[in-house]
Amino acid sequence: MEVLCVGGAVRDELLGLAIKDRDWVVVGATPEQMVAKGFRPVGKDFPVFLHPESNAEYALARTERKTAPGYKGFAFHASPDVTLEQDLARRDLTINAMARREDGTLVDPYGGQRDLAARVMRHVSPAFSEDPVRILRVARFAARFTDFTIAPETLALMSQMVTGGEVDHLVAERVWQELARGLMEARPSRMFEVLRDCGALKTILPEVDALWGVPQRADHHPEVDTGIHVMLVIDMAASLQAELPARFAALTHDLGKGVTPADILPRHVGHEQESVKLLGPLCERLRVPADCRDVAMLVARFHGDLGRVRELRATTIVKLLESCDVMRRPERFEQILIACESDYRGRTGFESRRFEAADQWRTFCTAIRAIDAAAIAKKCENPAHIPSAIHDARVAAIKMVIDQTR
DSSP states (O other): OEEEEETHHHHHHHHTOOOOOOEEEEESOOHHHHHHTTOEESOSSSOEEEOTTTOOEEEEOEEEEEOSSSTTOEEEEEOTTOOHHHHHHTSSBGGGSOEEOTTSOEEOTTOHHHHHHHTEEOBSSGGGGGOTHHHHHHHHHHHHSTTOEEOHHHHHHHHHHHHTTGGGGOOHHHHHHHHHHHHTSSOTHHHHHHHHHTTOHHHHOHHHHTTTTOBOOTTTOTTOBHHHHHHHHHHHHHHTTOOHHHHHHHHHTTGGGGGOOGGGTTOOTTHHHHHHHHHHHHHHHHTOOHHHHHHHHHHHHHHHHHHTGGGOOHHHHHHHHHHTTTTTOHHHHHHHHHHHHHHHHSSTTTTTOOOHHHHHHHHHHHHHHTSOHHHHHHHOSSGGGHHHHHHHHHHHHHHHHHHHHO
8 A cells, every 4th residue: 555645736846836735646555444544435436535634635546437428427446456657647637647655756657747847738648538627627727837838739639529519518516616716827818718729618608708809999998809808807807816706707897798789899888788698697507606796797787887987976976886785895896896907907008007996986985984874864754765865965975075086
């Protein structure tokens, strides 16, 4: 029985990166031997065990066989006669198919160290094509390891998988999991560029894929192409250290531009409302968490108004702030503002510009929070008039701020 560290921890160690988690593989053991040593089995059909003290996961060396479409369609074989090389052969990329023995010896049967040095992501074997999640993983790794390229033969295999319909069998939860992790990487645009290059984006996120080739007014968007703009926006959100809800909003804020009638291009009148219409079904399809969905919906609906704050009347400003529920959810409004700043600065030549509108909105928020709603309620003889009285007080406070700042 031999225990080895495998996968991402070995890769990151060789790259000189901080190691977050370690994966362990056990060669030459049976489930009964693992249990006898105090390990606790995780699942009935999957050979993974929890360490009796650290609770770290230890997996028996195994091989796998494709039995059905999708990433769940596999039969696993784990036994003491499965070798380390056989276990590593089922992994996705050579850079993830290395192991480290307890004495420090590196086991690298598929050239992972060579590909690390060359900054190349290359599939281990043709078995890569049996799991469509690997397309998403490679795209996510491209967003993390920004100086790596994808081997041409690996990209070709990914394209074949798309053509063969493997991507159609992806489960919504896994798609969202990988997309969310990719959005949180250093350069999320690379994930979507890779998905476009192999043709998978059209299946996974057709609403986003439709944005490339759609023109915008050059005076507002020097980059012109909407797809390019959205990629600049999500990379800007990453550079601003935005949280996931704001990054997802940055990705989806302009979906409506993909359905703008050709006869009015490059103008996009009403694209905010169209973005909201497309975003609802997208979030339902991918089972997007509520916090990400809500921020994205509000950004899609209001990013135009939030960017032109100086043109808005006090009543419009108050209605927008009330719609965003800034009194109860001020932290969410901050995420909305970061997404809008990413939209503003995610344009060619705008990267270093200051998004002054955000300061103005924060001033407005401070003004309406200073209103004593309880005192106003006490003065209302009819309880039904309380909401309108508070609203009117907020409008008056905003008018005062406008008079002082404009």
